Amino acid sequence: MxxxxxxxxxxxxxxxxxxxxxxxxxxxxxxxxxxxxxxxxxxxxxxxxxxxDKDGLLAALAILAFDRYLDEKHLLPSTGDPVDDMRRGWDAHVDFGLRHPAFYLLMFGTDRPGRLPPAAAEAHDLVLKFLDRVAAVGRLRVPPVLAARLLQAASTGVTLSLIADPDENRDLEISARVRESVIGSLVTDAPPDAYSGLASRALALDAAIAAADQAGLPLRPAETALLRDWLQRLAR
Known part of the structure; x- marks a missing residue:
């Protein structure tokens, strides 16, 4: 029973x-x-x-929408190249919005700031995981948190713009161009070299420390926090 x-x-x-x-x-x-x-x-x-009331129903629908969005995101296999994974994540985001415009508008077009569903935080964490991998190989130019905000702002803006276009006028080349422009500003293709690569190296070390077993680090927690703060300052 x-x-x-x-x-x-x-x-x-x-x-x-x-x-x-x-x-x-x-x-x-x-x-x-x-x-x-x-x-x-x-x-x-x-x-x-x-x-x-209706607001409660719409809030529940937004949670359902984010759950479906995350289910699709989790199914994306890794290519082995974290930067290519960023591109595929962008394309999957835009594709979801164009296939489910009403859901997407409910998720990202809210007129109630600060009231995104809890699943929105999980979606943000998923982006940060992608970016931590980029930082770990020394290819991220800015701290992951800032990169995540820039990526989400750009991909959301592009998707909302494409949703507003009539089907016959919709040009996905716009998404590809913005994607490459944004990702190009966030990552470096060449390995870090001398001082010009200091930010990328600092971010790579910060990502490695964040992923390490804290019990195995020869630093006290306060020292680890201080080191990570210095590394993030060097990356600015």
Whole structure:
């Protein structure tokens, strides 16, 4: 016999899938507690108990959207080249937005600053992992946190711009050009050389320390933190 919690979650998931269908077919303006309740065959009161108001329903849909986005991202195999993986990650991001524009607008076009779903933080962490690998091979020009912000701002802007274009005017070359421009400003193709490569070397060492077993480092925690602070300053 299924527990009450299991039945509750199954019902919630069913309603979310119905709401997701309405969202993708008709856009966020068509998602209301009344329309979703009618399509799911439940009473409006039941929907209010599960999600509260329309904002609560849309917030739950945003979480569902990020979960689907992350599922696709995790399926991307590594090429062995972290910079090529950055390119493939960019293309996958844009592709998801163009295939699921209503979801994407809900995820990244929010008019409520600071209220992104928890899964958005996981998506950001995934970008940082890519960038830590780039830093570890000495090819990142700026600290990973800054690089992640620049990448996400650029890829989101490009995707929203392409979504706004009519299908017949949509030019994916724009995405490729912006991608190469941004990535080119963040990474170096040549191995670091002399002082000109100091930032890349500092970032590589910082990434190696971050990935190391702290118990095996011949430094106290405070010394490790101080060293990483110096390395990040050298990388600016």
């Amino acid at each position: 299924r527990s009450i919690a299991t039945v509750y979650e199954a019902k919630k998931r069913q309603i979310l899938e119905v709401a997701a269908g309405i969202l993708e077919r008709e856009g966020a303006q068509a998602v209301s507690t009344r329309s979703v309740a009618a399509a799911a065959g439940v009473r409006a009161a039941s929907l209010y108990q599960l999600f509260g």
